[in-house]
Amino acid sequence: MVHPARQELLAGEHAHYIHAFSENTTSFEFYATEHFRMSGVYWGLTGLHLLGRLDLMDRGKVVAWVLRCQHEGGGFGGSERHDAHLLYTLSALQILALYDELHRVNADTVAHYVSSLQQPDGSFWGDEWGETDTRFSYCALSVLWLLDRLDAIDVQQAARYVAACKNFDGGFGCTPGNESHAGQVFTCVAALDIAGRLDLVDADLLCWWLCERQTKSGGLNGRPEKLQDVCYSWWCLSALSILGRLHWIDQQALTDFILDCQDEDGGGISDRPEDQVDVYHTFFGIAGLSLMGRPGLQPIDPTFALPVEVVDRLRQRKQQHEGQAAEAERRSSSTTRELES
Amino acid sequence: MADTSQDFQPIGERREWADVQPRALPRTPQPVVEIGRDELLAELMDYFWAAVARQELSERVLALTGEIIADLNSSNYSVWEWRWRCVQALGGVQARVAEEKALTRSVATANPKNYQLWNHRRRLALALGPGQAEEELAFSAACLEHDAKNYHAWAHRQAVLQHLGEPRLWAAELAYTERLLRQDVRNNSAWNQRIFVLRGAPAAAVGAPREAYDREVAFAAAQLRLVPHNESVWEALR
Numbered sequence: 001m002v003h004p005a006r007q008e009l010l011a012g013e014h015a016h017y018i019h020a021f022s023e024n025t026t027s028f029e030f031y032a033t034e035h036f037r038m039s040g041v042y043w044g045l046t047g048l049h050l051l052g053r054l055d056l057m058d059r060g061k062v063v064a065w066v067l068r069c070q071h072e073g074g075g076f077g078g079s080e081r082h083d084a085h086l087l088y089t090l091s092a093l094q095i096l097a098l099y100d101e102l103h104r105v106n107a108d109t110v111a112h113y114v115s116s117l118q119q120p121d122g123s124f125w126g127d128e129w130g131e132t133d134t135r136f137s138y139c140a141l142s143v144l145w146l147l148d149r150l151d152a153i154d155v156q157q158a159a160r161y162v163a164a165c166k167n168f169d170g171g172f173g174c175t176p177g178n179e180s181h182a183g184q185v186f187t188c189v190a191a192l193d194i195a196g197r198l199d200l201v202d203a204d205l206l207c208w209w210l211c212e213r214q215t216k217s218g219g220l221n222g223r224p225e226k227l228q229d230v231c232y233s234w235w236c237l238s239a240l241s242i243l244g245r246l247h248w249i250d251q252q253a254l255t256d257f258i259l260d261c262q263d264e265d266g267g268g269i270s271d272r273p274e275d276q277v278d279v280y281h282t283f284f285g286i287a288g289l290s291l292m293g294r295p296g297l298q299p300i301d302p303t304f305a306l307p308v309e310v311v312d313r314l315r316q317r318k319q320q321h322e323g324q325a326a327e328a329e330r331r332s333s334s335t336t337r338e339l340e341s
Numbered sequence: 342m343a344d345t346s347q348d349f350q351p352i353g354e355r356r357e358w359a360d361v362q363p364r365a366l367p368r369t370p371q372p373v374v375e376i377g378r379d380e381l382l383a384e385l386m387d388y389f390w391a392a393v394a395r396q397e398l399s400e401r402v403l404a405l406t407g408e409i410i411a412d413l414n415s416s417n418y419s420v421w422e423w424r425w426r427c428v429q430a431l432g433g434v435q436a437r438v439a440e441e442k443a444l445t446r447s448v449a450t451a452n453p454k455n456y457q458l459w460n461h462r463r464r465l466a467l468a469l470g471p472g473q474a475e476e477e478l479a480f481s482a483a484c485l486e487h488d489a490k491n492y493h494a495w496a497h498r499q500a501v502l503q504h505l506g507e508p509r510l511w512a513a514e515l516a517y518t519e520r521l522l523r524q525d526v527r528n529n530s531a532w533n534q535r536i537f538v539l540r541g542a543p544a545a546a547v548g549a550p551r552e553a554y555d556r557e558v559a560f561a562a563a564q565l566r567l568v569p570h571n572e573s574v575w576e577a578l579r
Contacts, residue, residue, distance in 0.1 A: 034386070035417040081364070081390050083419045129422055131460045168536050177503075177541060178496050179533040224529040226490065 002256050003273070005264040009289065011296060013267030014282055015053040018044045021268075021279055022057065037079040038069060038088040042095050043283035049098055049307050050290050050298045063101050066092050070105070074113030075127070085127045086117060086139040093146045097310050102146060111152035114140045118153050122161030123175075133174045134165050138187035141194040142304060148318050150194075159197040162188045170205030182213060182222040182235040189239040190303045198243070207245040210236045218253030219261075219272070229271045230261045230281045233288025238302035241291055251292045258285045351381050352388050357401050363387035364394055382413045393423060398430035407444055415448050421457040425464065434468040441465050446480070453484050459493040463500050474505040482517070489521055490530045499537055511546035514538050519560075526564050 022044055033040060041062065048054045069076045069092060075084025076092035089110065096102045117125045117140065124136035137158055144150045164176045165188060171180025172188035185206065192198050213220040213236050219228030220236045233254060240246045260273045261281070268277030269285035287305070290297040301311040352358055365387040389409060392402045406424035409417065428437045445462045448455060466477045478501060481494040488494075502511055515538050518531040525531075538546075539553055547553045 035414065035419060078418075081386075081419075082417075083422065085418065127418075127422075129425070129460075130464075131456070167533065174492075174496060175499075177499050177537045179492065179530050181492060223490070223492075225527045226529075 002260045003264070006259050006262045009259065009286075009294065009296065010262050010264060010267060011051050011053075013264070014262075014269065014286065015048055015051045015056060015267075017263075017267030017277065018047055018279060018282060019053075019056040035078040035082050036088070038066070038076060038091040038095070039078070040279055041066075042091040044279050045095055045098055046300075046306065047279070047283040047286050049310075050286050050300060052296075052298060054098070059099055062095065063099055063104070066095050067104060073116075074106070074109035074111075083127060084113065086114070086124060086136045086143070087126060089113065090139040090143050093143055094304075094306055097146055097306055097314065100310075100313065102314075105147075107147040107149050110147060111144060111149040114143055115152040118158065120157075121164075122154065122157035122159070124158070134162055134172060134184055134191065135174070135187045137162050138191040138194075141191050145194050145304070146314065148314075148321065155195050156197075159192055159195040159200060162191050162195075163197070163200040166200070166202075169209050170202045171209050179223065180209065182210070182220070182232050182239075185210065185239050186235040189242050190305075193242050193303045201243065203243045203245070207240055207243055207248055210240050211245075211248040214249050214254065218250065218255075218257035220249075220254065227272070228257065230258055230269055230288070231271065231284040233258055234284040234291075234305075237288050237291045238305070241302035246291065255289065255292060255294070258288055261285060349381065352384050352405075358388055361388060361391050361395075364390040385409050385413055389420060389423070393419075398423075398427045400431065403427040403431060407440075410444065410448060415452050415455050416457055418457050421461055425461065434465060438465070438469065449480070449484055453488065453491055454493060456493070459497055463497060466497075466501060467504055471505045471507070474501050474507070474510055477501045477505070478510065478513075478517075485521070489525060489528050492530070495530045495534060498534070502538075503541065508543050508546040511538055511542035514542075515547065522564065 022041070045054065045057060045062070048056060065080070066076070068080050069078075069082075069088070071077065071084040073084060074089075075086070076089045077084050078088045082088070093102065093105070093110070096104060114124075117127070117136070119125065119132070122137075123132050123134075124140045125132055126136045126139075140153060141150070141155070141158060144152055162172070165172045165174070165178070165184070167173060167180045169180050171182075172184045173179050173181060174184055178184075189198075189201060189206075192200055212224070213222070213232060215221055215228045217228050219230065220232035221228045222232050222235065237246065237249070237254075240248060257273075258269070261269045261271070261275075262285075263270065263277045266277070267282075268279070269282040270277045271281050286297065287300050290300040291302060293299075299308040300306070301308050304311050353363070363384065365384075385405065385408060389402075389405055392399075392405065403424060406420050406427065409420050410424070414420070428434060428441065431437060434441070441461070442465070445458055445465070448458045449462075452458065462477075462480070466473050478498060481497045481501075484491050484494040498514070502514060515535060518534045518538070521528055521531040535557070539557060548556075
């Protein structure tokens with residue numbers, strides 16, 4: 001049963017929780033989380049956008065800070081002092097996409113950074129130090145899609161590596177052979193979607209595995225026999241959504257679980273009911289509810305983990321560019337024909 | 342966490358760092374006069390970044406990275422990377438192995454689900470070579486004693502076997518998973534590991550494919566009698 005004070009989505013409380021968290025720059029937590037702040041800001045801002053309260057944040061300040069985190073090589077660090085990494089390069093571009101400021105970065109430099117991290121087997125290093133993980137494959141593909149520069153890498157080889165991480169249960173792990181994990185399932189399915197290779201997914205097998213993540217509590221876990229956690233509301237649901245099988249889980253039971261993870265006193269959402277809240281779980285809980293179509297929330301795109309309106313805007317621009325490029329090609333070839341005749 | 346009562350000396354007062362100007366983030370002035378623990382630990386980062394700006398790879402920087410990792414933040418990827426560079430500059434992995442083993446062991450005790458820790462340990466292991474394989478399997482097994490499903494620990498075993506493993510270690514891995522499954526037949530990680538071994542092991546370790554397959558089916562069927570509804574077993578059988 002959902003706690004009486006949590007039966008509605010406490011949208012206002014969550015918006016203020018996220019905002020207050022971002023303002024607290026002197027706490028121990030501020031320093032302990034510095035290295036992944038870029039992702040924290042992305043979670044917070046996207047959460048606010050879904051709640052319709054992006055206005056609470058200082059757009060100019062955020063964008064300026066994001067740009068200060070870019071390195072000469074094109075990648076972004078977790079914060080101003082931190083080294084470039086694919087994870088934070090994606091978060092940075094996602095933030096810029098939210099504010100429609102992607103034009104502030106040099107797409108070529110970023111594309112070069114990403115392509116420098118691709119390995120011969122198609123995998124991606126997270127940074128120059130060589131950690132390999134399918135999360136980084138997703139980051140690479142998503143970054144380049146946002147910049148319309150997928151041509152910078154070998155997309156087919158990237159897809160082949162992701163497919164090599166597919167397991168007997170249809171799920172995906174970090175590297176070939178690693179156990180299937182819902183987080184990796186999201187990154188791999190979304191990566192294959194961007195690469196146009198969803199044919200490499202055993203959709204029925206995987207979605208069966210995904211809906212088996214739903215526990216008696218209504219919440220989802222990340223692997224068989226593990227505890228439910230609100231963040232899996234995103235990792236599992238997004239993959240199910242991409243594969244067109246969101247109806248395979250009990251959405252009411254999951255909704256009740258997410259709502260029960262709210263903190264009615266200070267706002268925010270935690271991993272499990274009654275636990276400490278944080279921005280990560282707040283975002284993913286809201287994102288999960290949005291995917292299930294909860295009224296009052298902006299819709300979110302399951303592949304790019306960005307509001308649908310942001311993704312649509314980018315798609316329209318791509319189509320315009322393609323149209324313009326095709327038109328220019330047509331004109332130049334007809335001019336050539338005229339010259340030759 | 343650092344004991345900031347008696348033993349902890351603020352880094353700004355340490356003689357060995359007297360020549361360095363810390364690189365701080367702009368901070369809102371604190372209204373409270375007394376400096377809290379947070380400030381003292383945050384200062385460690387300011388000195389770290391000063392060292393990076395100078396491209397300094399030295400004993401004092403190595404020590405500082407260890408202090409940050411142990412007391413402030415064991416997930417800071419920049420700190421771990423700089424530490425690796427210090428190790429290379431100060432004699433290399435072979436020369437500094439004891440300290441690195443000790444640090445990774447203590448972080449694993451406090452924070453076993455940490456990507457950077459396992460990345461560092463894997464790099465160490467691969468640099469040390471095949472002779473290191475058994476110790477790495479023991480290290481990850483110790484973590485699995487506390488949490489038999491620790492994703493990183495299992496991934497570490499896979500990397501060690503793939504890069505450093507001889508046939509007898511591959512064969513021993515099947516026996517290891519059996520032991521864990523006897524403790525908890527529902528351990529999905531252990532089931533996954535069996536598939537990993539059967540697919541990747543040299544033939545000398547697991548025998549001819551047909552025999553290995555038959556043995557595995559018999560094993561899985563025996564487990565199924567214990568837990569007929571367990572999804573891991575059914576998937577493994579498939």
